[in-house]
Amino acid sequence: MKKLLSLRVLAPSVALGVIAGVVLWFVGAPGWWAVATGLVAAAAIALWRGHPSLEEPIWGKLTGERGRGARDDVQVLGWAVADLRGHIQPRALERVRGVARDRLAQRGLDLDAASDRPAIEALIGRRAYATLHSDVAHMPSQAALLASLDALDRVGLPGAARH
Secondary structure, eight states, X not given: OTTTTSHHHHHHHHHXXXXXXXXXXXXXXXXXXXXXXXXXXXXXXXXXXXXXXXXSOSSOOOOSOOOTTOTTHHHHHHHHHBOTTSBBOHHHHHHHHHHHHHHHHTTTOXXXXXXXXXXXXXXXXXXXXXXXXXXXXXXXXXHHHHHHHHHHHHHTSSSOOOO
């Protein structure tokens, strides 16, 4: 918009519009027709001269460096965790499973060992265990994942809650 309103664009456009209107009036066109045609010609020339080239971006580039924790970081993280239906993305579930493996390994338990299942369920609860063992066809909801993370947080505390 700035380029369109610059003197470099407007001055020649207005001059050519005035010339077009005067020429039409001189050859016998009514005054209102000459003025209207001159205005249309000036507007068309201004638009033609002021249009952005393909080499120039229409919108200005983002200036300055964004710091960590910028406003859209949480939104981007939210889209990376869940899909449009509210189910967790497989990549996010794998990250939580990694946290669970580390946390349970501190207690000598293996998340993937069937023999440790009763002890893990006693520690974090059946729902959290089922969430951590979800498959791609049945991804858990965000609420189930958050409940699992809460249960894993309690594992680090003495006397973890049993569900």
